[in-house]
Amino acid sequence: MENLLWRNSKWASKLVVMVIVCLALCWVAIPFLWAIVNSIKSHTDVFKSGAIIPFLQFTPTLDSWKEVLGDPQSLNCLFSSTLVGVGTTVLVLLIGTPAAYSLARFEFKRMKSKDITLWFLSQRVMPPVVVLSPFYILLAEVGLIDTWTGLILLYSTFNLAFCVVIMRDIFRDVSKEVEEAARMEGASLWQIFWMIALPLSLDGLIVTAFIVFAFCWNEALFASAVTSQHAATMPTLILASRSTRGVDFNSAGVNTILAIAPPVILSFFVQRYLARGLSFGAVKG
Amino acid sequence: MEVNELVQSKAERGFKYALLAPAVIWIVALTFFPILAAIRFSFANYALGEGITAWVGFDNYARLLTDGSFWYALFITLIFVLVTVPIEVCVGFVLAWMITIGVPGNKYFRPILTAPLFTMEVAIGYLGVTLFTDQGGLYSTILGALGIHIDWLSTASGGLTAAMILDIWIWTPFVFLMSLATLSAIPNEIFDAAMLEASSHWQVFRHVAIPLAWPVLTIAILLRVLEGFKAFGLPYALTSGGPGTSTQLFSVMADLTTIQFTDFGRGSAMGILYLIMVSIVITFFFKQMRKRIN
Numbered sequence: 001m002e003n004l005l006w007r008n009s010k011w012a013s014k015l016v017v018m019v020i021v022c023l024a025l026c027w028v029a030i031p032f033l034w035a036i037v038n039s040i041k042s043h044t045d046v047f048k049s050g051a052i053i054p055f056l057q058f059t060p061t062l063d064s065w066k067e068v069l070g071d072p073q074s075l076n077c078l079f080s081s082t083l084v085g086v087g088t089t090v091l092v093l094l095i096g097t098p099a100a101y102s103l104a105r106f107e108f109k110r111m112k113s114k115d116i117t118l119w120f121l122s123q124r125v126m127p128p129v130v131v132l133s134p135f136y137i138l139l140a141e142v143g144l145i146d147t148w149t150g151l152i153l154l155y156s157t158f159n160l161a162f163c164v165v166i167m168r169d170i171f172r173d174v175s176k177e178v179e180e181a182a183r184m185e186g187a188s189l190w191q192i193f194w195m196i197a198l199p200l201s202l203d204g205l206i207v208t209a210f211i212v213f214a215f216c217w218n219e220a221l222f223a224s225a226v227t228s229q230h231a232a233t234m235p236t237l238i239l240a241s242r243s244t245r246g247v248d249f250n251s252a253g254v255n256t257i258l259a260i261a262p263p264v265i266l267s268f269f270v271q272r273y274l275a276r277g278l279s280f281g282a283v284k285g
Numbered sequence: 286m287e288v289n290e291l292v293q294s295k296a297e298r299g300f301k302y303a304l305l306a307p308a309v310i311w312i313v314a315l316t317f318f319p320i321l322a323a324i325r326f327s328f329a330n331y332a333l334g335e336g337i338t339a340w341v342g343f344d345n346y347a348r349l350l351t352d353g354s355f356w357y358a359l360f361i362t363l364i365f366v367l368v369t370v371p372i373e374v375c376v377g378f379v380l381a382w383m384i385t386i387g388v389p390g391n392k393y394f395r396p397i398l399t400a401p402l403f404t405m406e407v408a409i410g411y412l413g414v415t416l417f418t419d420q421g422g423l424y425s426t427i428l429g430a431l432g433i434h435i436d437w438l439s440t441a442s443g444g445l446t447a448a449m450i451l452d453i454w455i456w457t458p459f460v461f462l463m464s465l466a467t468l469s470a471i472p473n474e475i476f477d478a479a480m481l482e483a484s485s486h487w488q489v490f491r492h493v494a495i496p497l498a499w500p501v502l503t504i505a506i507l508l509r510v511l512e513g514f515k516a517f518g519l520p521y522a523l524t525s526g527g528p529g530t531s532t533q534l535f536s537v538m539a540d541l542t543t544i545q546f547t548d549f550g551r552g553s554a555m556g557i558l559y560l561i562m563v564s565i566v567i568t569f570f571f572k573q574m575r576k577r578i579n
Binding site for chain 2: 005006008009013014016020021024025027028029030031032034035038046047067092095096098099101103105106108114116117118120121122123125127128129130131132133134135136137138140153156157161164169172190191192193206214217218220221223225234235238239241242243247249251253255256259260263264266267268271274275276278279280282283284
């Protein structure tokens with residue numbers, strides 16, 4: 001990986017670059033480490049300044065973890081978050097992927113497939129507060145406030161457009177020749193989509209699924225607006241404990257780790273196509 | 286043969302519309318109509334359970350446009366975007382450049398440096414309270430040891446600055462990831478050749494790397510601006526909009542108006558006005574995306 005540019009640099013500039021990269025790594029790591037350290041401190045240790053390194057400066061304890069995980073409300077929220085995230089992801093892929101394939105392969109009479117794609121995109125970049133009132137009223141009128149169904153409905157709406165745009169971009173990479181060849185062999189249009197295009201785009205599909213899941217998992221505006229008890233997800237729980245407990249180092253530590261771990265850990269496994277997915281296909285990487 | 290093709294094209298037509306229709310219907314039903322509904326509600330007073338109680342014309346708009354707190358929320362949101370986005374773009378791009386040119390160990394750094402991108406904003410805001418509080422917060426303790434005392438969470442400027450710092454922590458990796466993907470797609474030979482011609486590293490960066498990455502960087506900047514205008518979870522969890530209402534970014538204010546105070550008419554009007562303002566950025570974004578999508 002070492003290239004000419006690096007080899008030809010002066011040692012002083014190499015040193016500067018290495019120091020900057022190290023600072024960036026620390027800057028990124030500190031909040032994560034701080035959350036972990038606070039989650040294993042006792043209630044008294046959190047107020048001792050200078051108690052930072054476990055075992056050396058304080059005795060780690062799992063009390064806060066037991067407290068949070070022993071509370072049925074946190075378990076409910078974790079479950080709701082998972083269910084809503086997975087449910088939305090499945091629904092979005094089921095509806096969005098076929099539409100994306102259709103836009104990637106075919107042209108339409110009235111509108112170019114590119115324009116339809118941009119129409120989908122426009123829906124995604126709009127600020128969500130615009131539809132806060134109508135969505136709340138809609139859910140209230142059909143009795144879906146504080147239900148999983150209601151949240152899945154909302155999140156699918158926000159993510160459908162994303163799925164269509166990005167999967168279209170990925171389907172366009174599947175070579176037309178392969179599909180033509182299958183057609184010569186007598187494969188139906190559906191078979192070509194299901195048995196050729198889809199398996200060949202699996203990497204892209206996984207990244208799309210991940211990004212949709214992460215969005216649902218992290219979404220706070222609508223979660224806190226339309227859920228309170230039964231279908232409350234992690235963001236709602238955290239906002240609630242923020243206002244009832246105030247500054248609580250232990251609970252902030254444990255809840256932060258529980259809330260951020262799933263998407264962050266999953267992200268380590270889906271590095272390919274990530275830039276492409278997050279930029280709606282503008283970056284080919 | 287001709288009949289065959291005709292049958293095939295007919296089958297094809299049915300197929301492509303059948304695949305596309307559910308998504309289009311979904312979006313029309315759940316985006317297009319809600320926006321129309323928001324426009325309608327913005328001219329009315331709406332009470333839960335009772336429906337529209339009165340038509341008030343442009344009252345909701347007039348009250349907003351003459352309300353200082355509305356303009357204040359817009360103003361601090363604009364400041365928020367204007368401070369965070371340039372920092373995120375510069376730092377993200379420079380780091381991507383350093384990783385691209387081959388710092389030892391670079392392939393391990395990428396997943397670590399992108400990790401904050403997928404963290405929950407609300408959780409980071411809550412954690413941020415324990416970083417910035419003057420009762421033993423990590424950053425305030427470190428700064429205190431250096432003799433710097435800042436009232437992070439009890440003043441408007443402190444709260445906004447803390448929110449911006451955490452926003453930069455979460456979103457710099459976005460620009461970093463985009464830049465890295467772009468820079469690593471450029472063949473190494475181009476940089477090598479440029480290095481032989483140029484007199485300094487800086488010149489390669491300035492006259493080769495930036496121009497080659499610029500189209501993608503534009504998209505990254507516009508996406509960051511659009512997302513910045515949506516900022517909600519992080520500032521809300523960090524400061525709850527306080528002290529008072531001094532750190533209520535626009536989305537926080539709209540959320541409180543609509544959900545806490547159930548003033549749906551005013552909330553809708555806020556949303557519509559915001560959409561009109563943000564659409565300036567959206568238009569730029571579309572011009573760029575049109576070039577990139579084939």
